[in-house]
Amino acid sequence: MKHKLKLMLRRLVATGLHATGLRRLFRSRRIGVPILMFHNVGNPPQIEYLPAHMKVSEKRLEKLIDLLHKSGYRTVTAGALAKQLAEGGTPEDAVVLTFDDGYRDNHDVLLPILRRLGAVATVYVQTGPMKGRLNWLHHYFWVLHREGPHVLARRLAEHVDRVHLQADLTALPKDPVEAEYQLKRLLKYELRPDDRDRMLADVFTEMGGDDVKLASEVYLDPDACRALDQAGVEIGAHTVNHLILSSLDEKKQRKEIEGSLRDLESWLGHSVPSFAYPYGRTWDYDEHTIEILRDLGFQNSVTGMPGLNTHRTPPMELRRFAVNEDVNVAELMCEVDGVFTWFERRGFNLSVG
Numbered sequence: 001m002k003h004k005l006k007l008m009l010r011r012l013v014a015t016g017l018h019a020t021g022l023r024r025l026f027r028s029r030r031i032g033v034p035i036l037m038f039h040n041v042g043n044p045p046q047i048e049y050l051p052a053h054m055k056v057s058e059k060r061l062e063k064l065i066d067l068l069h070k071s072g073y074r075t076v077t078a079g080a081l082a083k084q085l086a087e088g089g090t091p092e093d094a095v096v097l098t099f100d101d102g103y104r105d106n107h108d109v110l111l112p113i114l115r116r117l118g119a120v121a122t123v124y125v126q127t128g129p130m131k132g133r134l135n136w137l138h139h140y141f142w143v144l145h146r147e148g149p150h151v152l153a154r155r156l157a158e159h160v161d162r163v164h165l166q167a168d169l170t171a172l173p174k175d176p177v178e179a180e181y182q183l184k185r186l187l188k189y190e191l192r193p194d195d196r197d198r199m200l201a202d203v204f205t206e207m208g209g210d211d212v213k214l215a216s217e218v219y220l221d222p223d224a225c226r227a228l229d230q231a232g233v234e235i236g237a238h239t240v241n242h243l244i245l246s247s248l249d250e251k252k253q254r255k256e257i258e259g260s261l262r263d264l265e266s267w268l269g270h271s272v273p274s275f276a277y278p279y280g281r282t283w284d285y286d287e288h289t290i291e292i293l294r295d296l297g298f299q300n301s302v303t304g305m306p307g308l309n310t311h312r313t314p315p316m317e318l319r320r321f322a323v324n325e326d327v328n329v330a331e332l333m334c335e336v337d338g339v340f341t342w343f344e345r346r347g348f349n350l351s352v353g
């Protein structure tokens with residue numbers, strides 16, 4: 001209830017400050033740079049199976065970039081921002097647009113938008129799918145899109161050999177949204193990763209899914225990646241297989257990170273200073289991950305934790321605001337202007353996440 005009240009108050013404050021233009025008064029006091037996190041752009045039929053929270057339409061994105069420009073912001077890449085922050089400066093007018101995973105629509109749909117509006121972005125690419133290997137999440141989303149959470153859970157229960165997991169899988173809540181949440185939590189944190197990957201791959205194949213075909217339809221290939229790079233879009237690394245790095249030992253973590261770095265270096269012909277953690281919550285990576293990143297020469301890394309960034313923010317744990325089609329523009333612009341940070345520092349917490 002308290003949380004609901006906070007969300008209502010947050011919406012009310014944001015709507016008022018945005019509609020009156022008063023949010024801009026906070027900008028002069030702004031003490032950090034926002035980095036926005038997107039995934040898919042547009043809704044081509046190939047990505048129909050991916051969930052709505054990963055998508056933003058062309059129209060919405062164009063309007064948002066236009067609004068940022070009109071509000072006095074200029075886009076910079078994550079690498080450029082990190083460099084400035086490392087030199088001790090916190091630029092007043094910078095905003096960073098980032099796009100995770102390396103979807104093909106980032107080339108086909110996003111690039112023309114950036115060109116039209118004179119904006120730049122950073123795209124974090126996982127390189128496994130570019131070589132025809134999809135991670136478990138894609139198998140999961142693809143099957144979920146066709147079967148719904150309950151049927152998928154029942155199918156998975158047939159493949160799992162542990163009794164308590166069988167029970168959990170067959171006792172999902174009735175509500176499909178809650179069921180989906182529970183099922184994803186079980187898959188992400190309860191099942192052994194090897195079991196989960198194998199089971200989902202089996203169900204995906206049983207239903208006629210084809211990794212190589214789907215990967216080539218949905219993900220960038222090296223040529224498209226190069227075209228983005230040459231057009232001024234920064235390409236950052238995002239591992240090979242999009243695993244939860246904190247669940248892996250050091251050796252496996254290094255393989256995932258270094259593998260994607262070497263792939264990108266060979267495709268682009270230059271070094272890659274920027275990285276994004278898969279999933280991006282603080283528990284999805286650990287101190288070994290950061291050590292490995294530093295050792296491999298990465299200069300900065302972004303999380304999925306919300307907040308603004310200053311020269312005091314750890315460069316390997318930069319913060320980002322997640323954005324999708326359903327974003328409330330007033331609230332987002334208030335985050336960008338630092339309104340909620342300003343309130344929070346005065347003991348009035350309207351921040352989320």
Ligand SMILES: [Zn+2]
Nearest residue numbers: 100101278279
């Ligand atoms: Zn990702």
